[in-house]
Amino acid sequence: MITLSERKKRILQAVVADYIRTAEPVGSRTIARTYRIGLSSATIRNEMADLEEMGYLAQPHTSAGRIPSQKGYRFYVDYLMDPGELSDDEELEIIHSLGIEKMREIEQIIVSAARVLSSITNQTSLIMGPQFRKSAFRQLRILPLDEKRGLVVLITDTGFIKNKVINLHQTLSPAELHQVVTYLNQKLSGLNIDQVTTSLINELKRDLFRRLEVLEQAFILLEESLKEEQQVRVFLGGTSNILNQPEFRNVEKIRRMLALFEQESLLFEILEEHLGEDNIVVKIGKENAFEDIQECTLITAAYKINDKTLGALGVLGPIRMNYERVIGVVRCMVDKLNRSLSS
Amino acid sequence: MITLSERKKRILQAVVADYIRTAEPVGSRTIARTYRIGLSSATIRNEMADLEEMGYLAQPHTSAGRIPSQKGYRFYVDYLMDPGELSDDEELEIIHSLGIEKMREIEQIIVSAARVLSSITNQTSLIMGPQFRKSAFRQLRILPLDEKRGLVVLITDTGFIKNKVINLHQTLSPAELHQVVTYLNQKLSGLNIDQVTTSLINELKRDLFRRLEVLEQAFILLEESLKEEQQVRVFLGGTSNILNQPEFRNVEKIRRMLALFEQESLLFEILEEHLGEDNIVVKIGKENAFEDIQECTLITAAYKINDKTLGALGVLGPIRMNYERVIGVVRCMVDKLNRSLSS
DNA sequence: ATTAGCACTCGCTTGCTTAGAGTGCTAACA
DNA sequence: TGTTAGCACTCTAAGCAAGCGAGTGCTAAT
Numbered sequence: 106m107i108t109l110s111e112r113k114k115r116i117l118q119a120v121v122a123d124y125i126r127t128a129e130p131v132g133s134r135t136i137a138r139t140y141r142i143g144l145s146s147a148t149i150r151n152e153m154a155d156l157e158e159m160g161y162l163a164q165p166h167t168s169a170g171r172i173p174s175q176k177g178y179r180f181y182v183d184y185l186m187d188p189g190e191l192s193d194d195e196e197l198e199i200i201h202s203l204g205i206e207k208m209r210e211i212e213q214i215i216v217s218a219a220r221v222l223s224s225i226t227n228q229t230s231l232i233m234g235p236q237f238r239k240s241a242f243r244q245l246r247i248l249p250l251d252e253k254r255g256l257v258v259l260i261t262d263t264g265f266i267k268n269k270v271i272n273l274h275q276t277l278s279p280a281e282l283h284q285v286v287t288y289l290n291q292k293l294s295g296l297n298i299d300q301v302t303t304s305l306i307n308e309l310k311r312d313l314f315r316r317l318e319v320l321e322q323a324f325i326l327l328e329e330s331l332k333e334e335q336q337v338r339v340f341l342g343g344t345s346n347i348l349n350q351p352e353f354r355n356v357e358k359i360r361r362m363l364a365l366f367e368q369e370s371l372l373f374e375i376l377e378e379h380l381g382e383d384n385i386v387v388k389i390g391k392e393n394a395f396e397d398i399q400e401c402t403l404i405t406a407a408y409k410i411n412d413k414t415l416g417a418l419g420v421l422g423p424i425r426m427n428y429e430r431v432i433g434v435v436r437c438m439v440d441k442l443n444r445s446l447s448s
Numbered sequence: 449m450i451t452l453s454e455r456k457k458r459i460l461q462a463v464v465a466d467y468i469r470t471a472e473p474v475g476s477r478t479i480a481r482t483y484r485i486g487l488s489s490a491t492i493r494n495e496m497a498d499l500e501e502m503g504y505l506a507q508p509h510t511s512a513g514r515i516p517s518q519k520g521y522r523f524y525v526d527y528l529m530d531p532g533e534l535s536d537d538e539e540l541e542i543i544h545s546l547g548i549e550k551m552r553e554i555e556q557i558i559v560s561a562a563r564v565l566s567s568i569t570n571q572t573s574l575i576m577g578p579q580f581r582k583s584a585f586r587q588l589r590i591l592p593l594d595e596k597r598g599l600v601v602l603i604t605d606t607g608f609i610k611n612k613v614i615n616l617h618q619t620l621s622p623a624e625l626h627q628v629v630t631y632l633n634q635k636l637s638g639l640n641i642d643q644v645t646t647s648l649i650n651e652l653k654r655d656l657f658r659r660l661e662v663l664e665q666a667f668i669l670l671e672e673s674l675k676e677e678q679q680v681r682v683f684l685g686g687t688s689n690i691l692n693q694p695e696f697r698n699v700e701k702i703r704r705m706l707a708l709f710e711q712e713s714l715l716f717e718i719l720e721e722h723l724g725e726d727n728i729v730v731k732i733g734k735e736n737a738f739e740d741i742q743e744c745t746l747i748t749a750a751y752k753i754n755d756k757t758l759g760a761l762g763v764l765g766p767i768r769m770n771y772e773r774v775i776g777v778v779r780c781m782v783d784k785l786n787r788s789l790s791s
Numbered sequence: 792a793t794t795a796g797c798a799c800t801c802g803c804t805t806g807c808t809t810a811g812a813g814t815g816c817t818a819a820c821a
Numbered sequence: 822t823g824t825t826a827g828c829a830c831t832c833t834a835a836g837c838a839a840g841c842g843a844g845t846g847c848t849a850a851t
Contacts, residue, residue, distance in 0.1 A: 132813050145825050150814070168813050168832040210612075248591050250603060256611075258591065258599060266599065266613050269553075344687075345706035348699060356697055363688035363706075475844050488794050493845070511801045511844050 109159075114185060115142055116152050117161055121173045121181045125425055128351045130170030175390045175424065178402075182387050182428050189429035191437050195225070199434075199441055211235060211265070214445060216340050218418065222438055223343025226431045228422035229366075230342040233376045235415040235446070237337070238299035240265055245289050247282055255282075261298065263410045337416075339372040352423040358400070365397045376417040379405040385435055390424050400424065404431050406439040410446045418442070457528060458485055459495050460504055464516045464524040468768055471694045473513030518733045518767065521745075525730050525771055532772035534780050538568070542777075542784055554578060554608075557788060559683050561761065565781055566686025569774045571765035572709075573685040576719045578758040578789070580680070581642035583608055588632050590625055598625075604641065606753045680759075682715040695766040701743070708740045719760040722748040728778055733767050743767065747774055749782040753789045761785070 109117070119140040123131045133150040136142065142149070153171050156162045161177035164170075173181065191199075202221045203214055215232050222230035240261035248256040250270070258268045292309055293301060344366055347353045353362070365371060375395055379386050385406045391399050398421065405419035418438065420431050452460070462483040466474045476493040479485065485492070496514050499505045504520035507513075516524065534542075545564045546557055558575050565573035583604035591599040593613070601611045635652055636644060687709055690696045696705070708714060718738055722729050728749045734742050741764065748762035761781065763774050 130813090134813075146813095147815095147825050147827095148823085151824090154815080164814090166832060167815095168830080170813065244593075246591065246593075248589065248601065250587075250589075250601075250609070256601060256609065258593075260593060266593070268599075268611055270609055343710070345703055345710060348703045348706065354699055356691060356699065356702070359699070359702060360688055360691045363691065367686070367688060473844090477844075489844095490794050490796095490846095491792085494793090497846080507845090509801060511799085511842095513844065 109161075109180075112142075112144075113152055113156060115140075116149060117156055117173075117177060117180065118185045120153070120156075120162060120171055121177060121185070124172050125427055128425060130165055130172050132170035135170070173425075175392070178389050178424060178428075179392075182389070186429050188436075189433035191433050195434075196437055196441075199225070199437060203441060203445060211446065212338075214442075215416075218438060218442055219340040219342030221342075222418065222420060222434065223341075223346055226420050226422070226427075226434050227343070227346055227349060228420045228426065228431065229344050229346050230418065230420050231372055231376060232340045232342075232418040233373060233416040234338040234340065235263070235265070235410060236380075237261070237265055237267065238297070239413060239415055240298050242293045242296045242298060242301065245286060245293065247286050249279070249282065263413060263415065336370075337373055339369050339376065341366055341372070347422070350423045350425075352400070352425065361397060371395070371397070375403070376405060376419055379417050379419070380407050380414055382407060385432055385439075387428070387432070402426055402428075404428075404435055406435050408439050408442045408446070410443075412447070452523075455485075455487075456495055456499060458483075459492060460499055460516075460520060461524065461528045463496070463499075463505060463514055464520060464528070467515050468770055471768060473508055473515050475513035478513070516768075518735070521732050521767060521771075522735075525732070529772050531779075532776035534776050538777075539780055539784075542568070542780060546784060546788060554789065555681075557785075558759075561781060561785060562683040562685030564685075565761065565763060565777065566684075566689055569763050569765070569770075569777050570686070570689050570692060571763045571769065571774065572687050572690050573761065573763050574715055574719060575683045575685075575761040576716060576759040577681040577683065578606070578608070578753060579723075580604070580608055580610065581640070582756060582758055583641050585636045585639045585641060585644065588629060588636065590629050592622070592625065606756060606758065679713075680716055682712050682719065684709055684715070690765070693766045693768075695743070695768065704740060714738070714740070718746070719748060719762055722760050722762070723750050723757055725750060728775055728782075730771070730775070745769055745771075747771075747778055749778050751782050751785045751789070753786075755790070 116136065119136045119142065120131045123135065123139065133146040133153055136149050137144065137146040153162060156177075157164060157171060160174055161180060162171040163174045163177075165172060199221055203217050212234060215234050219230050219232045222232070240263040242259075243262050244260040246258040246260075248258065250256055255271055256268055257271055258266065260266050289309065344363070347362055348359065353359055375393075375398070378394065382405075385404065388403045388405075390402065393399050393401070393403055400423070401421050402424045403419055403421050405417055407414045407417045409415065418435070420435060422431070459479065462479045462485065463474045466478065466482065476489040476496055479492050480487065480489040496505060499520075500507060500514060503517055504523060505514040506517045506520075508515060542564055546560050555577060558577050562573050562575045565575070583606040585602075586605050587603040589601040589603075591601065593599055598614055599611055600614055601609065603609050632652065687706070690705055691702065696702055718736075718741065721737065725748075728747065731746045731748075733745065736742050736744070736746055743766070744764050745767045746762055746764050748760055750757045750760045752758065761778070763778060765774070
């Protein structure tokens with residue numbers, strides 16, 4: 106597939122670049138004039154006809170200019186474009202707007218990241234909050250609040266601190282509570298959160314019951330709380346940005362996109378797929394597994410906390426998007442995020 | 449303003465009802481046929497001309513039917529419509545989808561409420577999370593996590609439990625920590641959260657320093673954490689529903705609405721205004737203070753936790769909306785929310 | 792006071808024309 | 822043999838006129 110003459114490559118590049126910029130089909134004359142290739146429009150016309158036959162370009166109708174096909178974009182992304190570094194100023198802007206210098210909750214950093222990512226790329230951004238369940242258990246505490254309630258605090262190796270209020274229907278003496286907590290810590294230590302399954306909890310429960318016949322309610326709630334925490338949140342930024350793109354002038358398309366944005370679980374699935382990848386992934390149009398975004402390009406990358414991949418972020422926009430810039434921004438953002446979350 | 453003949457009232461009601469249903473200007477013939485008023489179209493025409501002159505109806509152009517003006521809607525809402533109760537089934541659906549029977553975090557209940565409210569009204573819903581700062585301080589705890597960090601837990605009379613991890617740069621003995629916590633509890637007890645100002649904290653800090661020269665960092669962070677908690681979250685549901693309405697076929701309008709939805713602070717201001725009200729408030733078009741929603745109707749109500757008004761919810765849609773139904777749903781939702789949050 | 796009838800208005804649709812951009816092909820040229 | 826100029830052809834978008842239909846306002850009859 107890399108067997109394209111230098112000239113064809115330059116012309117393809119010109120078509121893609123121009124179309125990204127103007128959103129209008131590109132004619133041979135435009136290319137001859139704007140991109141000093143040193144060929145007449147007629148020659149370029151011939152080459153474009155070839156490129157169309159080879160599947161890199163397409164024609165909306167007979168007498169219009171050419172636009173890149175998905176295959177054309179793919180070739181452009183893989184071989185033609187220049188990945189684009191951010192200026193120092195822009196990098197600083199990102200750092201600053203993440204508010205890394207202050208001590209902030211993880212969620213706040215993620216929300217800021219979504220906002221910056223969307224405003225700087227002019228597209229919609231999505232960021233998965235860190236996956237709690239991939240962290241390893243470190244410590245469990247139960248803090249009695251009053252006679253009836255306690256606060257369960259769970260700490261992981263990645264610095265997560267989750268907590269949940271539970272009802273304690275029977276009163277526990279501090280000594281008993283301490284005993285339970287010590288036992289649990291001992292048993293759970295070193296496990297990954299997603300290894301703390303219902304069956305394991307049941308097992309522990311049986312074990313404990315023999316020694317200490319209380320806490321049933323507490324256990325049910327601990328279990329539920331773990332279950333609930335497993336649903337990871339996805340944060341969106343700049344959802345209104347899709348309306349900036351002429352390809353989304355159609356109200357029906359907007360409707361579908363917005364409806365998608367409201368379904369957090371779907372967004373999660375979309376991002377989750379890319380957790381394994383170490384590099385930036387560009388999925389163009391139908392390369393996306395999800396039908397709802399097959400008219401879009403999704404550019405994603407995974408981020409890490411203390412060298413564990415715990416989440417992913419992405420930029421979603423029309424297939425005609427400024428790949429060089431967006432890829433540069435995503436790369437920078439992941440870099441900053443990795444640094445600021447690992448501490 | 450209530451001086452309208454019975455006949456005019458019935459005709460106005462018919463126009464509003466028909467326009468709400470069809471979104472098309474209503475002609476005199478349609479009314480004569482569909483709403484058995486027992487008058488010919490000509491008579492109705494005369495009455496409609498009167499109503500137009502009085503400002504209750506308007507004509508998009510000379511040879512079109514009539515549509516209600518804002519004044520017309522206002523009259524309809526105040527005097528003509530029948531507030532509309534929900535069926536038992538629908539009420540059960542609301543209760544069930546709120547998930548009240550399970551023990552859930554407040555935030556989850558609020559998110560569910562937003563979702564139900566939008567899906568049942570087919571409009572966009574907004575709900576303000578409970579205002580932490582209007583609660584009264586009850587108890588403060590500091591739970592040491594390791595040598596360098598502690599978890600601050602703050603409990604209010606309304607059942608809020610907020611917590612934040614703080615860095616403790618100097619190590620504290622358990623006894624010292626206990627002393628600090630006791631002192632703080634004593635000083636803050638009974639105050640409203642928004643009375644815990646920076647100056648009060650500074651005062652306490654000075655006082656404590658004399659006795660215990662540690663904890664500077666902890667104080668800064670406590671202060672910051674309080675500051676951050678003061679920004680209340682607003683949850684949206686069914687943002688894509690605005691696209692169902694023919695009045696939002698215009699992409700530019702959609703753009704503006706979506707951009708508004710991304711600005712949480714603005715949404716907060718919109719709802720905050722209505723915290724004082726005890727009843728359901730209907731703001732039609734230009735009655736809204738905020739320019740961005742002057743083409744919409746906003747129906748809001750405040751909800752309570754343990755008899756304290758801590759938040760508000762609302763439904764936002766086009767001026768042409770099914771007032772009877774939406775008002776009924778909002779009333780029901782507030783009722784259920786009040787009950788489920790106070791426990 | 793109500794209603795039937797009729798002329799009139801105005802927006803929407805349809806069909807037609809025109810301008811413009813761009814292509815594909817052919818023939819001439821280096 | 823590759824490149825280019827020229828020209829006929831295609832297709833879309835924009836503009837315009839005519840006809841249709843829904844609805845009004847007025848007048849005269851009941």
